[in-house]
Amino acid sequence: MDFSTNGSEESELYHAQIHLYKHIYNFVSSMALKSAVELGIADAIHNHGKPMTLPELASSLKLHPSKVNILYRFLRLLTHNGFFAKTTVKSNGEEEETAYVLTPSSKLLVSGKSTCLSSVVKGALHPISLDLWGVSKKWFHEDKEQTLFECATGENYWDFLNKDSDYLSIFQDAMAADSRLFKLAIQENKHVFEGLESLVDVAGGTGGVAKLIHEAFPHIKCTVFDQPQVVGNLTGNENLNFVSGDMFKSVPSADAVLLKWVLHDWNDELSLKILKKSKEAISHKGKDGKVIIIDISIDDNSDDHGLTELQLEYDVVMLTMFLGKERTKKEWEKLIYDAGFSRYKITPICGFKSLIEVYP
Ligand SMILES: C[S@@+](CC[C@H](N)C(=O)[O-])C[C@H]1O[C@@H](n2cnc3c(N)ncnc32)[C@H](O)[C@@H]1O
Incomplete structure (x- = not known):
């Protein structure tokens, strides 16, 4: 010794x-x-x-x-x-x-229940999610801006996902399961959606969250906006429709834009672009429009060690998969003001996430 x-x-x-x-x-x-x-x-x-x-x-x-x-x-x-x-x-x-x-x-973990999160376990611990860690040393030493995922597979995550239909459905199931728990958050935060006539769920996947909002507020016209390969074949109804496109180019107009589990996939430069396109989408409502962000807001001063550990683990997952990030309150504030918004309000939801209302 x-x-x-x-x-x-x-x-x-x-x-x-x-x-x-x-x-x-x-x-x-x-x-x-x-x-x-x-x-x-x-x-x-x-x-x-x-x-x-x-x-x-x-x-x-x-x-x-x-x-x-x-x-x-x-x-x-x-x-x-x-x-x-x-x-x-x-x-x-x-x-x-x-x-x-x-x-x-x-x-x-009980199947068939609206609170079942088994698919999140299967997705997060899928060999595809784990194998990439084998090249982390190479990733650190390479002078190349790429994700650990790209370093391991040669492809970006979204391209990979879209080519592998089995893995795509595991990913979509995990997203949909995570979104179902959001129902509770909607019930607890009804005021956030009250008064809205239309809402566009940007990068809304197959529409799990929009369906929950539609159930709770049937009068709100909900649009699920995502890539053609995700929503291209989906059909909705009068108050729930699917539109395909690229959120970096434009976002359909609505009273409110929802960005749930989206901005953490992207670095600050690309998140800023998404926020600016979202601001344009609500511009017809003047000061009454809003962007609703659901993501993690890391509290540096929290004395809940387990909670902070989970948030920081999510941050590293976002980094390795997408070069994305989980943000602290200070980082959210900078991003929101840089995108030209004038005020925001953060409400903790679902235990470890936050709902951030952002106003022009
Ligand atoms: C993490 S998922 C979030 C899904 C959904 N918001 C939820 O909470 O279940 C990210 C979504 O972003 C979508 N996406 C990626 N790039 C996009 C783009 N350029 N335009 C629109 N959607 C995009 C993906 O297809 C995927 O459905």
């Missing part, structure tokens, strides 16, 4: 080692979660309708008997991580047996 230790140095050393090892092996927790989703553990427990013992779970998942102990070991980690909880049930012989129940986190 390089340095002599007294009690407190030893304790610091061991704490540091635990801290380091925990971060080295964090991926095991992510992968165990992915396995749970692929096996359908949350669905099995949910469908069982009562606490489920290990043999019951293994049988429902149709696992070979040799895998029951492996399932137990995965469940032990996932239970420790808060995805399942243990209780006891009495078996036929009145003997007490351990059984598993869902927790609020694993309830988010």
Whole structure:
């Protein structure tokens, strides 16, 4: 050992080692979660309708008997991580047996529910999302402005996505799932949409969010604006229509522009272009038009370590996939004022995101 230790140095050393090892092996927790989703553990427990013992779970998942102990070991980690909880049930012989129940986190993995986020697990932990990290050293040393994704695959993410229909649908499912949770945020922030007669959801994907707004405010004329390959074949109705185009060229006119999970994909220069096109789109409303941004606003002063960690992880995901970024309040303010808007209001929503109303 390089340095002599007294009690407190030893304790610091061991704490540091635990801290380091925990971060080295964090991926095991992510992968165990992915396995749970692929096996359908949350669905099995949910469908069982009562606490489920290990043999019951293994049988429902149709696992070979040799895998029951492996399932137990995965469940032990996932239970420790808060995805399942243990209780006891009495078996036929009145003997007490351990059984598993869902927790609020694993309830988010139950298929068919409007709050199901399994597709986000599948998308974020897909081999395509993980393999790129293998070239990160090369990426750092290359004198080329490109994403880690481009460095790994030779293509930008959107081109790649549009060529691989299986991966495209995983991506769209993940986006749609994330958007469904937005329903709660709409209910809690009705005032943001009240008084609007029209809204265009720019880069709105397949329209998940616009449909929620349409349900909550049927009188608002909603337009979903996205690339031709995303919305070209979609049909809507009188108050929900799909328009294809390029948001860097122009944005359809409306009382409000919604940019949900969009600006974090782009660097400041391109985000500024999108914001300026959005400002043009609401110009007919004068001072009454608004742009509604849903994105992360990093709070540097937050004492919620887990929340900040998640926001900073998202930032690195956006950087590596798109050269995009998650922004602090100060960075949002600069971008908003640089785009020519005069005021803004930030409201935290959905736990880790923010709704930013921006006015001309
Ligand atoms: C992260 S997704 C956001 C989807 C949606 N807003 C949501 O929250 O579910 C980004 C979207 O930007 C769209 N997009 C990318 N480049 C675009 C462009 N130049 N014009 C319009 N949409 C674009 C993509 O097709 C994709 O649907």
